[in-house]
Amino acid sequence: MTGLTARSKSMICWTLSTLLAGVVALWVWQRMFYPYFWIDLIYYLKLQMVGKATMSRMRRGVITYLDRFLLQAGKTPEKPFIVFEEQVFTYRDVDVRSNKFASVFRTEAGFKHGDIVAVWMSNEPDFLCVWFGLCKLGCEVAFLNSNIKPKALRHCFQTCGARALVVGADLISSLDDVLPTLSDSAIDVWVMAENSSNHKVNTLLDKVESASEEKPQIDVPPPKITSNFLFIFTSGTTGLPKAARVSHIKAVMSMAFLRLCGATENDTIYLTLPLYHMAASLLGIGGCIDLGATCVLKKKFSASQFWKDCIKYNVTVFQYIGELCRYLVNQPKTAEEMAHNVRIAAGSGLRADVWKEFSRRFGKIQIREGYGLTEASVGFLNYTAEIGPIGRASYFNKRTxxxxxxxxxxxxxxxxxxxxxxxxxxxxxxxxxxxxxxxxxxxxxxxxxxxxxxxxxxxxxxxxxxxxxxxxxxxxxxxxxxxxxxxxxIGDTFRWKGENVATTEVSDVLGCLHFLQEVNVYGVTVPGYEGRAGMAAIVIKEGHDFDGESLYNHLVQNLPAYSWPWFLRVQTSLDMTETFKQQKKKLVEDGFCPQAVQDPLYFLDGSKKTYVQLSQSLYDDIITGKIRL
CATH class of the missing domain: 2.30.38.10 (Luciferase; Domain 3)
Known part of the structure; x- marks a missing residue:
């Protein structure tokens, strides 16, 4: 057999050269017109793998959020799950303690499958133990905002239909104003304490210590994946919180968030966001469970303590809202801010200028900015290095x-x-x-x-x-x-301090003041801040004077601090649409600059506990950051 002829060799070389040129041309074309093709494809394939793994677990009977936790507790029982202050709780610890709560709730409270129970607690390990214990009985849980005021609390119970309330020890003093209403509605109240001076309030901790460590043997039918799992309250345009129903499939899908951001089972995840929000409970805690990772849970965010904690607990991933990152970049420089091992920051609401400063100042931390909703599963994740976007709308993403x-x-x-x-x-x-x-x-x-x-x-x-x-x-x-x-x-809601503020709720509260005739609440942008600060256009009743101190005290008693209007605009009348709706667009555009607004303006002075007249010099101090909101 003879070797290749010169003609054959030439043909092979020509073919290879043509293929190579075609590949190079294709590569250049892709880089020019579709530079993110491979990144999009890789993320899509990652999503597909997560989806297939979830479906495989479901076929084995691992269907719900609780199932996922029990699976992880069985696989890594001794792995630290929650680190809280100086306490460490393994996956087994949380599983066993939640069994104890389930036992008490079943034998002492009589909770059963299908009951709705509200949880009003701050961040602590027992938040999870109570939640999981209720889930083990087949109860549906309603998370209440720990900043909620009596009127909104009563409304929450009326809408979600909860038959009982579990209250954290630090919130017991807030019960005084709502206990009569709860009692009249036959709602049982259980507090995280060993004793109570009120005979209408039941105690939990004294009973939990002696309760059985075994999971109660009850016949709970498997839930439909599209049925309700949780109630999470969001701000309502009607003025009071809306009880959003969260399905089992939504909760399970949310658990993949940290994995999609690049976190692994070897990471230690720092969580300071409130557990009553979806971001912390489903994305954060759920993400840790999905990975089998460790969560460092904080009762409350502290900007001055943040990097010290990251070093102390060897944090590698943390979850944020934009406001949190802004607080960090506004802190004085410290040695700790560059001595940490944090590699991923995952969250939402990060403004581009804060994003740039954060990346410049705190080392090589991958920012994973996303977008999601409590009510639905549509969402985005920016898995690229591009600063500013919340995600991508590629062909692959729209297929998911x-x-x-x-x-x-x-x-x-x-x-x-x-x-x-x-x-x-x-x-x-x-x-x-x-x-x-x-x-x-x-x-x-x-x-x-x-x-x-x-x-x-x-x-x-x-x-x-x-x-x-x-x-x-x-x-x-x-x-x-x-x-x-x-x-x-859009609509009558704006975001401030990481919380959604319903303008009509604030208007209703302000409207109760005897000297106010009309109120129109809206949000205004303030340089250097995420979201919008609250502002209200008000009309004072004839024969009355403006009373800033009374207004301040009224807000303290009836609204969480993030809902308070920082600025007031006193008008002789409010502009209305042809259908008698309050005009907000022009008010929002005018803002709170004394030179642009001819009406009297006031500013909430927290140190004086009243509203003071907003002068140009005071405005300049707010704009330059000399006065912090």
Whole structure:
């Protein structure tokens, strides 16, 4: 057999050269026009792997959030799960203690499958033990904001239908104002204490210590994956919190968050966010359970202690909201801020300028900025190094959970519809309303006790007759590189200090003051701060004077601090729309600058516990950061 001829060799070389040139051309074309193709594909494949692993576990009977915890407790019982101050709780410890709570709740309180129980506690390990103990009985749990005031607390019980309340020891003093109402409604109250001076309040800790360590043997039917798991309260445009139903599938999907951010079972995750929020309970704690990682749980965030804690506990991952990072960059420089081992920061709401400063100052920490909702599963994650976006809207991402950005009217924020009644998608580079179709993996169970508000979140016949989409109420922009940027939240809600503030709730509280005739609450941007600070346009009743001290005291008694309006604008009348709705757009645009606003302006002075007149020099001090809000 003879060797290759010169002609054959030449043909092979030509073919290889052509292939190589084609590969290089394809690579150059991809780098020029689709630079994030491989990053998008890798993330998509990672999502697919997570989904397949979840489905595989479900086929083996590991269906719920609790199932996932019990699976992890069985695999790594001695692994530290929660580190709290100087205490360390292994996965087995939390499992056993939650059995004790379940036993007490069953034998002493008579809780059973299907009961709804509200939990009003601050961050502590027993928050999880109480939660898991109730889940082991088949109860549905309602998380209450630890800052909640009596009126809102009563409303929460009325909407979610809870039959009992579990209260943390540090919140017992807050019960005085609501106990009569709870008693009248036959709602049992259990406190995390060994004794109580009130005979209407039941104690837990004295009973838990002697309770059985074994899981109660009860016949709890397996839940449907799309049925309700939790009630998490979000700010409502009607003025009071809405009880968002969180499905089992939503909770289980949320557990993958930290894994998708790059965390592993070897990480130690620092969590300072309140557990009553989805971010901490489902993404943070759930993420630790999914990985089998260790969580350092803090009762409350402390900017001055943050990096010291990271070194003390060898933290490698922490969860944030944008406000948290802003506090950190505003702290004086310390040696600890560069001596830590933190490699990932995962969260949402991080402003681009804070993001840049954070990255410059605190070392090589990967920022994983995301976006998500309590009510639905649509979400984004920025898995690139690009500063600013909340995620990407690539072809692959839309295959996982479909979504669209709709054109909407600037005044009403209602979707624009064609002559045939169908909605219109915005073009790249334009701001649009984020919506997502209701599907098996993106269910919307609605708000408990509020069918009208539940229906309001749905858009019907969006692109074809019969389709149903969830309206997030958030405005987004997809640029020409497919990055997604959060623009604004529509409606009567704004975000401040990491919390959603319902303007109508604040208006209702202010409207109770004897000297105020009308109130219009809205949010205004303040340089150097995340979200919007509260501001109220007010009309004073004829024959009355403005009383800043009374207003301050009224706020202290009736609203959490993050809801207080920092600025007041005194007007002779409030502007209304043709349908008699309060005008906010012009007020928001005017802001609180004394030179731009001719009406009298006031500023909340916390040190004086009153509202003081907002002068130009005071305004300048606020803008430059000399006075902190």
């Amino acid at each position: 959970i479909p979504f669209e950005f709709l054109k909407c009217h600037l005044e009403t924020y209602e979707p624009v519809r064609t002559d045939t009644g169908r909605c219109v998608k915005v073009k790249k580079g334009e701001t649009g309303l984020l919506v997502a179709p209701i599907t098996f993996i993106n269910p919307f169970l609605g708000y408990a006790g509020n069918e009208a508000m539940s229906e309001k979140k749905l858009l019907r016949d969006v692109f074809k007759k019969g389709d149903v989409y969830f309206n997030t109420g958030d405005l987004m922009m997809q640029d020409h590189r497919d990055f997604v940027y959060f623009k604004d939240r």
